[in-house]
Amino acid sequence: MSTPDTDAPPRTPIAAPPAGSPAPAPSRRPRRSRSWHRWVSPLALLALWQTGAMLGVIPERLLPSPTTIAATATDLLGDGTLGAAIGVSLRRVVAGFAIGAGAGVGLALLAGLSRWGENLVDPPLQMLRTLPIFGLIPLFILWFGIGETPKVTLIALAVAIPLYVNTLAGVQGVDARFGELAAVLRLPRAGVIGHVVVPGALPGLLVGLRLGLGSAWLALIVAEQINADAGLGFMINSAREFLRTDIVVLGLLVYSLLGLLTDAFVRLLERRALAWRHGLAPA
Amino acid sequence: MAPRTGPGLTRPPVPPVGTPPPDAARLRAVGRSFAGRAVLDAVDLDIGAGEFVALLGRSGSGKSTLLRVLAGLDQDFDGEVTVPGPTMVAFQDPRLLPWKRVWANVALGLGSARPREDALAALAEVRLAERADAWPLTLSGGEAQRVSLARALVREPGLLLLDEPFGALDALTRITMHDLVLRLWRRHRPGVLLVTHDVDEALLLADRVLVLADGRIAHDVAVDLDRPRPREDGRLAALRSRLLTELGATRTGQP
Ligand SMILES: Nc1ncnc2c1ncn2[C@@H]1O[C@H](COP(=O)(O)OP(=O)(O)O)[C@@H](O)[C@H]1O
Numbered sequence: 001m002s003t004p005d006t007d008a009p010p011r012t013p014i015a016a017p018p019a020g021s022p023a024p025a026p027s028r029r030p031r032r033s034r035s036w037h038r039w040v041s042p043l044a045l046l047a048l049w050q051t052g053a054m055l056g057v058i059p060e061r062l063l064p065s066p067t068t069i070a071a072t073a074t075d076l077l078g079d080g081t082l083g084a085a086i087g088v089s090l091r092r093v094v095a096g097f098a099i100g101a102g103a104g105v106g107l108a109l110l111a112g113l114s115r116w117g118e119n120l121v122d123p124p125l126q127m128l129r130t131l132p133i134f135g136l137i138p139l140f141i142l143w144f145g146i147g148e149t150p151k152v153t154l155i156a157l158a159v160a161i162p163l164y165v166n167t168l169a170g171v172q173g174v175d176a177r178f179g180e181l182a183a184v185l186r187l188p189r190a191g192v193i194g195h196v197v198v199p200g201a202l203p204g205l206l207v208g209l210r211l212g213l214g215s216a217w218l219a220l221i222v223a224e225q226i227n228a229d230a231g232l233g234f235m236i237n238s239a240r241e242f243l244r245t246d247i248v249v250l251g252l253l254v255y256s257l258l259g260l261l262t263d264a265f266v267r268l269l270e271r272r273a274l275a276w277r278h279g280l281a282p283a
Numbered sequence: 284m285a286p287r288t289g290p291g292l293t294r295p296p297v298p299p300v301g302t303p304p305p306d307a308a309r310l311r312a313v314g315r316s317f318a319g320r321a322v323l324d325a326v327d328l329d330i331g332a333g334e335f336v337a338l339l340g341r342s343g344s345g346k347s348t349l350l351r352v353l354a355g356l357d358q359d360f361d362g363e364v365t366v367p368g369p370t371m372v373a374f375q376d377p378r379l380l381p382w383k384r385v386w387a388n389v390a391l392g393l394g395s396a397r398p399r400e401d402a403l404a405a406l407a408e409v410r411l412a413e414r415a416d417a418w419p420l421t422l423s424g425g426e427a428q429r430v431s432l433a434r435a436l437v438r439e440p441g442l443l444l445l446d447e448p449f450g451a452l453d454a455l456t457r458i459t460m461h462d463l464v465l466r467l468w469r470r471h472r473p474g475v476l477l478v479t480h481d482v483d484e485a486l487l488l489a490d491r492v493l494v495l496a497d498g499r500i501a502h503d504v505a506v507d508l509d510r511p512r513p514r515e516d517g518r519l520a521a522l523r524s525r526l527l528t529e530l531g532a533t534r535t536g537q538p
């Protein structure tokens with residue numbers, strides 16, 4: 001600081017540190033540089049699995065070895081089966097997610113910004129929240145048949161509810177004193193929403209986004225188990241009929257890989273969108 | 284309303300001769316009650332254009348209530364309130380949006396053609412130009428309060444309301460803030476109402492010191508001394524003990 005003020009030292013940010021890392025920054029660095037420690041046990045398990053399969057302790061029919069699964073993955077990628085299946089499943093998730101996210105955030109803003117909006121929107125959504133959504137599948141099949149519609153609807157619902165709940169909590173948690181500030185600065189309503197409400201609700205929205213993505217993948221897996229003629233679930237189910245355990249396991253690995261990827265994407269988004277919490281200097 | 288100059292421009296210390304500019308604020312018989320309990324009873328108050336007024340009062344005497352009425356944040360009052368020019372507030376907490384960089388906080392809702400340039404000019408006035416791109420959570424308490432002042436002054440208010448803006452700062456920072464506020468006031472000449480519980484602060488800064496008690500302006504003391512005012516000035520000491528007596532006397536219910 002170039003001014004000769006005798007200011008108090010910077011206040012600590014109000015945001016809580018990320019869960020599971022209560023240690024201050026200096027002591028975190030050595031821990032990060034030794035992050036390979038965290039790879040030891042998974043790699044050991046993988047080696048154990050491979051050895052067990054090669055020694056015949058783990059029957060190939062029940063759980064194929066990692067090398068078999070890798071070979072299957074290469075095959076299915078080569079002939080385009082895996083790529084096509086992933087494409088179909090991704091399209092379902094993307095469509096369901098877009099619809100569900102739009103509805104969840106939109107309804108949360110409606111409920112969070114006006115009293116009548118809350119009275120109108122909140123009761124049915126709270127009721128929907130307590131409903132086990134996978135119990136709706138028979139109803140969806142009766143309503144929408146067995147095409148893409150029931151699958152996309154299920155995913156959309158699974159996404160919308162956590163996004164609604166967390167975004168609404170975020171909107172309602174925006175400091176009321178900022179509303180007073182907006183009144184003093186004569187911000188128009190659109191400015192209040194754009195500059196105060198939405199950014200203030202963003203931490204909650206992003207929590208909802210991560211939860212929503214998690215349940216989107218879960219809903220996809222469930223929906224694809226019921227009835228599908230394409231996609232990862234279809235690939236897994238057909239493989240089961242032909243006792244191709246390797247393809248079943250491969251399908252599961254792809255599911256979890258896709259889940260990991262989207263989670264990493266939201267984390268990245270969080271780091272960028274909530275940079276103000278950590279007081280990061282401009283890039 | 285007299286035309287207002289842009290940030291960074293100096294106004295003449297003496298207003299041009301001719302029709303006097305209207306008062307920055309004018310209150311007549313203003314009352315405000317909460318749940319049947321009158322906090323403001325009958326407040327009469329004039330703040331002249333460019334006048335620096337300090338408002339003292341015991342905690343809970345209704346200082347913030349009066350300020351919120353003047354700021355237009357509270358509409359449920361009785362009586363008459365006239366505030367011709369734009370009004371700005373610097374709250375006790377700096378109230379910066381943590382998700383907007385410092386300059387964007389200053390420029391928030393500023394309807395100017397070049398908001399960033401105007402914000403930077405205002406930040407330069409409070410000597411914080413180099414922190415323009417910082418996040419508010421990285422500022423010290425004094426720095427954040429200076430940003431809050433810049434945000435208020437960039438709008439060239441006719442009336443600037445300060446609600447114990449230095450209350451949370453350490454004593455040394457407070458002294459530099461006093462100098463800064465006086466400098467900004469001389470340059471922009473808004474009418475100022477400074478709410479404070481600090482008698483010395485009121486006497487160092489204000490043209491006029493008011494005491495709010497029992498829902499009314501109980502005392503109105505002019506401070507006709509040149510600034511800067513040395514704290515140990517004998518006339519200040521006399522005013523100080525008088526005000527302290529009056530603040531204390533209000534406790535025992537004397538008029
Ligand atoms: N919104 C409100 N509802 C009820 N009582 C209030 C409200 N705002 C202020 N008061 C009461 O009015 C009195 C004056 O408060 P305030 O103006 O904040 O005092 P000061 O700023 O002088 O310390 C207090 O007794 C306070 O409890």
Ligand SMILES: [Mg+2]
Binds near residue numbers: 346347348
């Ligand atoms: Mg107060």
